[in-house]
Amino acid sequence: MRKLSYNLWFGKFEEKVELAEKLKESFKSARNNSPLPFNISDLGMEIFGKDYYKILRKIAIEVAEEKMEKELRSDEKYVIALVKALEELEEIINVLKEKKSDLELVKGTEIQDDFAESISNLERLKEKVEKEIEVVMERIAPNLTEVAGAKIGAKLIEKFGSLEKLAKAPASKIQIIGAERSLYKALARLKKGKEAKMPKHGIIFLHGFVRNLPKNKRGKMARFLAGKISIASKVDFFRGELEEGLHDLVKKRFEELRRK
Amino acid sequence: MRNVKFFGNIPATKSRYGSHYGEKIFEVGRERYREWVPWRSKLSAMIVKGYEVEFSGNEKILYLGAASGTTLSHLADIVDEGMIYAVEYSAKPFKKLLELARNRENIIPILADASKPQEYSGVVEKVDLIYQDLSQRNQVEILEINSKFFLKRRGRMLMMVKAKSIDSTVEPREVFSLVLKEVSEAFEILATGDLEPYHRDHIFVSGVRK
Incomplete structure (x- = not known):
């Protein structure tokens, strides 16, 4: 039988605790697929004593700070890129529509259907981009x-x-x-x-x-x-x-x- | 209720700390109280409406959906000898929450998705109470999976439910009865009620894990 192993914020547990060198790293990867069969604070107090919560808080704050800054920056950049893409898309759709009707005026051929198909594809894409902008904006502002x-x-x-x-x-x-x-x-x-x-x-x-x-x-x-x-x-x-x-x-x- | 005092109709929590979100501070002799406006906090609304939530002060709590920490700050005043694990997914309000967590020794902030307790399973200990204030469609499911991971046997839960965020197409009453049915599978329901007029189309549900 495979030995059970658990990822804890201060290290790994496999029969006994193996302390992590960098607590911030182990905190970030303290992931387990099922509940721990023991209480992590009991185990932690055996190791850190009454400083357990002090250390846990310090690491939790550091990790959260880092993650938050990263997320905020990337979300804003993302929404800016999306808006630029949306503006270009609108422009392209307009141009294509114009060309399509130009063609229609000169000669009715099958190529107009291809234009229509491309336009409707782009419009679907545009809708997707708009939806995504809504989701991200809701989150950041x-x-x-x-x-x-x-x-x-x-x-x-x-x-x-x-x-x-x-x-x-x-x-x-x-x-x-x-x-x-x-x-x-x-x-x-x-x-x-x-x-x-x-x-x-x-x-x-x-x-x-x-x-x-x-x-x-x-x-x-x-x-x-x-x-x-x-x-x-x-x-x-x-x-x-x-x-x-x-x-x-x-x-x-x-x-x-x-x-x- | 522990560390809670009414000033007229408005409750306030006994606190060693200053104002977190612009709330008033009352001084009574040497003690200091932070005003807890029911319009700003669903837990306060519940208390104003006469429901009691018992605390001994040393509870371990998992708080799902802590937002910028308005209610959390008062809960931290109440369980001044306990510990609160505060989970919030959205980076924006987290800024304010972190300010609070830096000052309060009994708050552990976690920036994570509450629907994936696996991610913080190696951080959060077994808790006495899960407090949930999430506007998510599957909030009952989220409560259940977190209970499985962290709630002690016969541990308590207190959840705030906003009808609109679960299903905005049907009557709130229908949404609530569905939620209660779902919750009662894993919990024995102790109390439930609306939060009018402070929070429209909201109810709270408190229960004990079966």
């Missing part, structure tokens, strides 16, 4: 996701470079980011002493609450939404817990503006 939606939230993180930068940005910048070109154009006109229209919204124009209002109210909504997005991303970055009610505020404001 639940409040931002609730207020702005996963896609817009992810685009904002991508534009600013990280959730930290977004959390520390002024709301006015959040309001117009993505509309830099019209902003600079307006600024250039102002410099020359001419009249100019300042952009009211950039990326956040994509938000249904902004887009679905009449033109003269979009600015108000965009400003309000940007303010709430700023708060949401701050809560996400500094606290990390879902703050209920933020989204309701945004919705209420939208209803107000729509009725007026």
Whole structure:
């Protein structure tokens, strides 16, 4: 019969304990497929005495810190890469659709079906990417996701470079980011002493609450939404817990503006 | 209840520590109490609604779904001579949880998926109580497998159930009765009740392992 062996955070157990050299490493691999038939703290106290919990806590904190930092960084990078991929995909799909209808105008052949098939494949891929963005955003920025939606939230993180930068940005910048070109154009006109229209919204124009209002109210909504997005991303970055009610505020404001 | 005192309608836990999430601190003579708002914590809501949870203070607890440690901080005040293994999967709230764990000698933080107790089976000891506050569809299953790994015979469990996270397409009442049926396979149910108006469509279930 094979001897039973157990992986413990401080070493291996096989009839007797073999202490690990690096506790952090053994902590990370303290995996077992079935429950331990003994109480690990009893065994540990025999070895470490009353310092058992002190040592365990220290190692647990170190391991968790390391893992957390790694996960946070990789999740943000992942969502940024996904958003970039999504934007390209949207572009490609549009181009293909355009070419397909160009072809149709000239001559109806079978090749259009191939185009249609490719387009629908790409659209399925696009949906997958969008779903994945939602899942990751829910994890790294639940409040931002609730207020702005996963896609817009992810685009904002991508534009600013990280959730930290977004959390520390002024709301006015959040309001117009993505509309830099019209902003600079307006600024250039102002410099020359001419009249100019300042952009009211950039990326956040994509938000249904902004887009679905009449033109003269979009600015108000965009400003309000940007303010709430700023708060949401701050809560996400500094606290990390879902703050209920933020989204309701945004919705209420939208209803107000729509009725007026 | 151990280390819990009411200030008007709001409970507070006796604590040697400062504020963790912005809660108020009450001073009574030399003692210090941390306000425990029922809107922020389901366990507090349960206590406000008149349910008692007995603690002797030296319990070993496995806490599944500790989030950023709001409820955990009060539980750590209550079992001041015990030990709490706090499992949370999401890296985001873990930041705040780690702050707490660094200050409190009776919290061991574990960043892991609660549905895979295998991963931390060589860390967590046998416990007297499993406290579970997860918004996951298979939370009963997760409770059961963790009990198998860590809960002592006749050990207790206390779980918070959010109807929406189990099934948002049917009435909460139906979800709850299904959950109770599932739970009663491995546990003798001691008490259950809703948490209105503090947490809508939530119930708690407490039980003892069969």
